[in-house]
Amino acid sequence: MKKKTVAFSRNSINLFFHILTHCNLACKHCYINPKQHGEETLSLPTIEAWLGAFSEKADAANVIFLGGEPTLHPELSLAVQKAKALGFQSITIDTNGYLFHDILSKIDPQDLDYISFSLDGATRRTNDRIRGKGAHDACLAGIRKAVAGGFSTSLIYTVSRMNIHELAMMPSLLADLNINRFFIQIIGIRGKSVKAETDEARLQVSPGAWRDFIPEVAEEIARLGITVTYPRVFLAPDETFECAGLVAGNYFIFPNGRVYRCPLCEDYPIHSLAFKGNRLMRTGKINEMDLFHLNIPEGCVINRLVQPGNLTYAADGKPEYKIACCLLKEEISAS
Numbered sequence: 506m507k508k509k510t511v512a513f514s515r516n517s518i519n520l521f522f523h524i525l526t527h528c529n530l531a532c533k534h535c536y537i538n539p540k541q542h543g544e545e546t547l548s549l550p551t552i553e554a555w556l557g558a559f560s561e562k563a564d565a566a567n568v569i570f571l572g573g574e575p576t577l578h579p580e581l582s583l584a585v586q587k588a589k590a591l592g593f594q595s596i597t598i599d600t601n602g603y604l605f606h607d608i609l610s611k612i613d614p615q616d617l618d619y620i621s622f623s624l625d626g627a628t629r630r631t632n633d634r635i636r637g638k639g640a641h642d643a644c645l646a647g648i649r650k651a652v653a654g655g656f657s658t659s660l661i662y663t664v665s666r667m668n669i670h671e672l673a674m675m676p677s678l679l680a681d682l683n684i685n686r687f688f689i690q691i692i693g694i695r696g697k698s699v700k701a702e703t704d705e706a707r708l709q710v711s712p713g714a715w716r717d718f719i720p721e722v723a724e725e726i727a728r729l730g731i732t733v734t735y736p737r738v739f740l741a742p743d744e745t746f747e748c749a750g751l752v753a754g755n756y757f758i759f760p761n762g763r764v765y766r767c768p769l770c771e772d773y774p775i776h777s778l779a780f781k782g783n784r785l786m787r788t789g790k791i792n793e794m795d796l797f798h799l800n801i802p803e804g805c806v807i808n809r810l811v812q813p814g815n816l817t818y819a820a821d822g823k824p825e826y827k828i829a830c831c832l833l834k835e836e837i838s839a840s
């Protein structure tokens with residue numbers, strides 16, 4: 506078993522490219538916020554031009570096409586071809602599994618590194634309470650079709666109080682589906698979750714539940730030969746904290762042209778970059794970059810600002826743990 510903390514790389518770039526915000530589902534935890542992210546569907550020439558802004562470093566850059574639901578974009582297959590032609594290091598599509606526009610038949614599996622599916626429950630009942638009626642069956646059918654078509658697949662499971670109990674059922678399901686990589690995510694208080702008012706919708710799991718349970722399930726899944734990635738979330742007070750916004754090359758691109766360096770900032774107009782007429786420009790002060798430099802004992806400063814409910818303090822007022830950068834991950838693989 507090989508376990509490693511995936512350090513931020515100064516040399517690699519990840520483009521999380523939201524090519525539209527429209528979606529056929531309305532998941533309870535959806536972070537998409539059309540007021541902040543736009544409602545446009547980007548044209549193919551715009552997608553190409555925005556990818557082109559990163560093309561000098563394409564051989565060290567990974568493109569992840571997202572939405573909304575990216576397969577609702579009628580030219581997604583052509584966008585993949587453009588990214589391939591520009592020489593990007595890897596290309597992934599994140600989908601809810603509905604696979605619109607018969608997307609699998611339009612893409613050569615050789616041109617796509619991963620097609621990544623989102624499922625938030627091992628059972629139909631739990632998943633569909635979060636993602637909507639029919640989403641479980643559609644996702645499983647989509648995975649089976651992709652695997653049969655020769656695509657490499659990932660599965661993303663966003664852990665919340667509504668579905669943590671079904672994580673233990675995932676190893677057998679993942680093995681049955683022939684999934685290559687499994688990503689566990691922690692629910693964030695962004696998008697719709699911010700407005701959540703009911704107890705059911707207060708979805709974040711406790712630090713104890715996260716620390717005691719997630720690594721154990723991850724190891725069980727890794728033993729099946731599936732690579733598992735999950736966020737660190739909690740750091741001991743003496744562990745080193747680092748902000749990816751300052752040291753790594755992550756770009757969260759939205760259809761209205763906003764480009765963030767940190768996903769926790771996406772509900773606010775504090776993006777540090779923006780596309781203006783297809784040119785990537787720095788925005789004025791104050792933006793997210795100014796906040797990244799603030800050094801606080803709680804670790805991530807944006808977490809302290811937008812979701813302080815996940816911090817706890819000792820009697821002397823010191824935080825009991827630091828919140829790691831949400832982009833800091835543990836990776837476990839069988840070899």
Ligand code: SF4
Pocket residue numbers: 528529530531532534535536537572573574601636
């Ligand atoms: S599938 Fe994704 S984009 Fe669509 S509602 Fe669910 S979380 Fe949001």
Ligand code: SF4
Pocket residue numbers: 747748749750751766767768769797805806807808829830831832
């Ligand atoms: S999550 Fe926190 S630590 Fe990570 S990039 Fe954002 S501000 Fe920085």
